[in-house]
Amino acid sequence: MLEGAKRSLRSEQVPKLTSLSIYRKKKPRKIMNPDDTIKNGPFSWRVETLLGSGGFGDVYKVYDEKNKAKHYALKTESEDGKKSMLRLKVEVKVFMTITEGRKTNPNGFKHFVEFVDRGKSEDLGCKFVVMSLVGPSLDDVRKKYGVTLNDRSTPYIVAIQSLEAVRDLHSVGFLHRDIKPANFAVGFGPTEPTVFMLDFGIGRSYLDPKTKQHRAPRKSVKFLGTLRYASRACIKGIDQGRKDDVECWIYMVFDIFDPEEGIVWKKVAGRDKITRAKEKFFEGKSKEAYKLVPYNLKTIVSYVDSLRFQSAPDYPFMINYLFTMSNQAGFPINDMNKGAWVGSLKNKKTGTGERTDKLSGSNDSDT
Numbered sequence: 001m002l003e004g005a006k007r008s009l010r011s012e013q014v015p016k017l018t019s020l021s022i023y024r025k026k027k028p029r030k031i032m033n034p035d036d037t038i039k040n041g042p043f044s045w046r047v048e049t050l051l052g053s054g055g056f057g058d059v060y061k062v063y064d065e066k067n068k069a070k071h072y073a074l075k076t077e078s079e080d081g082k083k084s085m086l087r088l089k090v091e092v093k094v095f096m097t098i099t100e101g102r103k104t105n106p107n108g109f110k111h112f113v114e115f116v117d118r119g120k121s122e123d124l125g126c127k128f129v130v131m132s133l134v135g136p137s138l139d140d141v142r143k144k145y146g147v148t149l150n151d152r153s154t155p156y157i158v159a160i161q162s163l164e165a166v167r168d169l170h171s172v173g174f175l176h177r178d179i180k181p182a183n184f185a186v187g188f189g190p191t192e193p194t195v196f197m198l199d200f201g202i203g204r205s206y207l208d209p210k211t212k213q214h215r216a217p218r219k220s221v222k223f224l225g226t227l228r229y230a231s232r233a234c235i236k237g238i239d240q241g242r243k244d245d246v247e248c249w250i251y252m253v254f255d256i257f258d259p260e261e262g263i264v265w266k267k268v269a270g271r272d273k274i275t276r277a278k279e280k281f282f283e284g285k286s287k288e289a290y291k292l293v294p295y296n297l298k299t300i301v302s303y304v305d306s307l308r309f310q311s312a313p314d315y316p317f318m319i320n321y322l323f324t325m326s327n328q329a330g331f332p333i334n335d336m337n338k339g340a341w342v343g344s345l346k347n348k349k350t351g352t353g354e355r356t357d358k359l360s361g362s363n364d365s366d367t
């Protein structure tokens, strides 16, 4: 039933460091070209362009041949990966849970893309998922489009919207476990002012499937994520809870407020040194992190540090606090749709499809 795009397939090795400490030899991955098509039931997904590549697959801008005007994102995952690494399955599970949540809360979940289709391509040897198209990631917004995200009320707007996304994901029982600027994107077209959460590939339910109660912590857990933004527990192999997503969110917020020095371990190499730097940060010994970050954010930092494995974070407290902070800084947020990127994404600084966070730092390795 599925037809791949045999006509113009080419094989390409997509080089990427996929593990913390080892280079794993990967089979060449088939990449689609413009006009290649994947047929799936009522849909015929035609590729317009490659949006980006991750360690496990690629993301394309596509349209359904029946309606050329509406674009979507098609994300693939090659099937030669280790079973434990099959991330698209988790991603689909999260999408379906969000879709279910929308039935009872139609106005909620605004920070999540729509799930449109999923299937398998024998020709490409991959599974795929189709979702609504969003704009560039927060990382790309500042690096490739040169938009200043740490100006006036914008860093507060980003912080609040991204925390709302974390809150909503937690509300349906999932942890993200890879919160970072590259995994949030701004919207496209009418949704441009909205910040979207992406990439649920290493997400995990924190609820026991039978009892629906919080799971007990596992004894030890293999590191998955991005060292720079990973929580202290994650790096130490300790099982993660909602507090860990919020800890990663804190690191991301510091990075948004001060891309140079907000994360003081940005130029530090090695797990142990990074963990120590994060511990110092939470002990209040990293004054340099607050050069551009308003010092009263320390209240949220201390609050997050007080959370335990099963704690339900107080999202309203943190969101209200951010509104107050913005107000006190002289930038009252009257409209959440007024982030600095809105209407400013016309010109791209660089033309590569590469993800800049993967290129910029040796410590930002993903697994």
Ligand SMILES: Nc1ncnc2c1ncn2[C@@H]1O[C@H](COP(=O)(O)OP(=O)(O)OP(=O)(O)O)[C@@H](O)[C@H]1O
Pocket: 051, 052, 053, 054, 055, 056, 057, 058, 059, 073, 075, 113, 131, 132, 133, 134, 135, 136, 137, 182, 185, 198, 199, 201, 355, 366
């Ligand atoms: N719905 C979407 N609309 C537009 N662009 C998207 C969408 N989903 C992902 N992208 C973009 O596609 C690129 C690759 O995304 P993906 O999540 O697969 O990559 P990744 O995070 O590098 O992968 P990984 O962390 O799994 O190695 C990123 O630049 C991302 O912003």
